[in-house]
Each structure stands twice: as C-alpha cells, then as structure tokens.
Amino acid sequence: MLASRSRGAPPPLDAVTQWAIVALCFGAAVLVRVAIGIWVPDVVPFATYFPAVAIAALIGGFWPGFWTWLLSIFAGLFVSMGSLDPSSLSVSHVASAALFAVSAALELLLSASLRDLFWQLRKNENRFRALVEAAANTVSVFDATGGSREPQAGWEALSGMAWPSYRGMGWLQAVHEEDRKNASLAGRFEVRIRDVRHDDWRWFAVRPVAMRDAGGNIEEIVASLTDITERKNAEARKELLLGDLRHRLKNFMAVIHALVNASVPKNSAEVQAFAQTFLRRVGALQSAGDLVLKANAQAVNLADVVPAVLEPFGNEVQSKIFIEGPPLKLNEQTVGAIALACNELATNAAKYGALSSENGKVSIRWDCKPEGDAERVTFEWVERDGPPVQAPTRRGFGTRIVESAVAHERNGKVTLDYRPDGLVCRMTFLRTDLQQPAFV
Secondary structure (H helix, E strand, C coil), rough: CCCCCCCCCCCCCCHHHHHHHHHHHHHHHHHHHHHHHHHHHCCCCCCCCCHHHHHHHHHHHHHHHHHHHHHHHHHHHHCCCCCCCCCCCHHHHHHHHHHHHHHHHHHHHHHHHHHHHHHHHHHHHHHHHHHHHHCCCEEEEECCCCEECCCCCHHHHHHCCCCCCCECCHHHHHCCCCHHCCCCCCCEEEEEEEEEECCEEEEEEEEEEEEEEECEEEEEEEEEEEECCCHHHHHHHHHHHHHHHHHHHHHHHHHHHHHHHHHHCCCCCCHHHHHHHHHHHHHHHHHHHHHHHHHCCCCCEHHHHHHHHHHHHHHHHHHHHHEEECCCCCEEHHHHHHHHHHHHHHHHHHHHHHHHHCCCEEEEEEEEECCCCEEEEEEEEEEEECCCCCCHHHHHHCHHHHHCCCCCCCEEEEEEEEEEEEEEEEEEEEEEECCCCCCC
C-alpha cells in the first residue's frame, strides 16, 4: 500500500500518482543506465539508481522512494548485470547490491525527511503570514544594524516610499522628525510615521524581534508595526479632561477655604481652631485627590502621597520627619484614607507629640511582603524623643479617622501604642489586587 505517510509530511498523494512517480523515476534510471552501458559497459551498476531514489522520495514521499529503492536493487542485480539467474550472481555482485541497499536506504530516509521539513517550513511560513494579516500589522525586516537591505512590500504600502529610497537607514525619512531619536530597534518604541493611506501622521507601536544564529549573533530583525493612533488620541483627550478636572478641583478647594475663613468669628478661638483643623483635613484629601488625577489610574503611588500630605506643615516640622519606603501602588480609596490618617497624626504630633519638641523626630516607613495568595502591607508611624506620652482618656474624631484608615481592606488592622518615648501607629492589611504591580 502506498497510502501511508510519515508524521509531519503533507497530505499523501493518491496511489495512482505515487505509482506514476515510481514508474517515471525508476524507468528513467533504467534507460539512463542502459544508455550509459552501451558506451561504458563496466560502469558501476547502481550509479543511476541513487538519484532515482532521491527524486522519488523528494517528490512523492517515503513510500514512492521505498518502492523505487526496492526495484533498483533487483534491476541492478538481475538486469544491469545481464543475468536473471540468482545462482549466477557472484560475491562481488551481492556485495555491490548490499552496499547500494544500505547507502540508498540512508538516502531515502534523508530525502523523505527533507521533504517533510520543507513542507513544515512552508506551513509555518503560511501560518506566520496569515497571523500577520489577521493582526492587520505591517511587518518589515532589517539587518543587524537596523538598516533595510531588501524591498519591503508592507513598508512601501504604508509609507509610499519606493525601493531603493528606504535602503539602509533611509526608512527613517518616513518617521516624524521629533520621533527619530526614539526609533531604536534595540527594544519596543512608539513613533509617528507618515501614512500615505490616510495622508497624515499616525502613531505606530514598533515591536522588534531579533533573529539570532547558532552563536547568538543577530542575523536580522523582524519588526511588527501596529497602528495605535486611536489609543494615542484617546489618551490625549483623557489627559485634557483630567487637566480640566484638576483645575476645577483646585478652584473648588479655594472656594471652600474662602468660605470657611470668611465664616469664622474672629473672637472665637475654639471655632478658629476647628476651622484650621477642618481646612488641614480638606487639604490632605485635596493632595491625595490631585495625585490620583495625575496618576490617571485607580492605583496611586503611596511614596508620592505621604510627602505631599505633610508639605503644609512647613520646613521646620518636615526636617524632623523621616520617610522610608519603596514606591507602592495602592487603590485610591486606601491612599486617601492613609493620607488623612497621616494628617491627623502629624497634627497631633505638632501639638502634643514628638514634633512639638526641639529634639523630637518622626519615622514613617512601609513595606510589602508576599503572604499566601496576597501581599502583606505594613505602614508604621513612629515618634521618639518627644515629651512623655499618655493614652487619651477618650476617643476623639481624629483617633477614629486613624483607626478606620484601612478598615475596608482585607484583614485591615490599626494599632495605636502610646509608649513613654512616643506614639507608634501601625497599619497592616492584605493587598489582593495583584494585577497592579505593588512596587513600581
């Protein structure tokens, strides 16, 4: 049966076609052998059958090659040697046939493998081209230095440049002048390219992939260009809206400050103290909210928020505060609550705690460590070298603000330790939104 095929080969040919390949290859080998034998009778008997086996295997696959190989053995023994009687075969005839059988068998296996490899490479190439077309990307090939060395149909359709105008580094002429410094094929980048299809500059994300040889050296670079113009336009519109929102927020806060200051009686110290406390709390929320808007995302960097919240306390107080912690992304609700808690702790420390004395100091530190399927975030406020501290006899509004800072977080807990040498506030909770990187 000729219907079988080796793994990885293309779909098998029908039996008639395969037998036709065998007949053509074997018949041609016999005719050539007979023709040569007329002029050179002592030629090696199996010489013409080697190419017949290879060609049959390359065109038809393993089984056509196999039958050509088998027929060639018999032809070499009983036809080319001029005898059909097995008893007349000499030892040298048998040895020649055996040598041919082994050599041609190896040739058969190699040829069939090469055929399968060829079709597999062709299949992979077609698959790659189909994926590129499906992704609606433009693909260009560059040499190891980033220059173009051959015509690129996709690039010509995109930029309108004709070969050889973009040979070498000439392709940079289609890149916006301000973006050419970013066009390095060493890594991903985004540039504006003149797109003749839209008659306009459009943004493209370029993803270069280095193709290396066995020694690890770059042979060429394949770059995929993805149109991201709509995304860039959306980002620009969003940034414009956020800028307007930040401006309106500042104006709104300014109105609140003006209303509070205008409403406070000048002869009431208690009301004035309340107003200042209220405005500081509003300012802390404003600082956190402004950073949320600047971050342009739901996650905010805690390392940016803490210094901003403490800024209103002045340089004299800030010189006594030491902040230590890596950049840490948290959701805006948690960052806002921690910011308000820091404002309360700083206000209390400036009135009664470490910041009220000449030698007093405050250390603020945080970290984030893996714990099960989440991450444990620890935030500490530590006062030292201040006046003696005593636990309050009642829980005020400020204390409740601090204690509820991380109440909405998983396993959130706040402890206030009124040590003789200073207050220690410790907040811990589990960070479960691991889609956002904790450290940035």
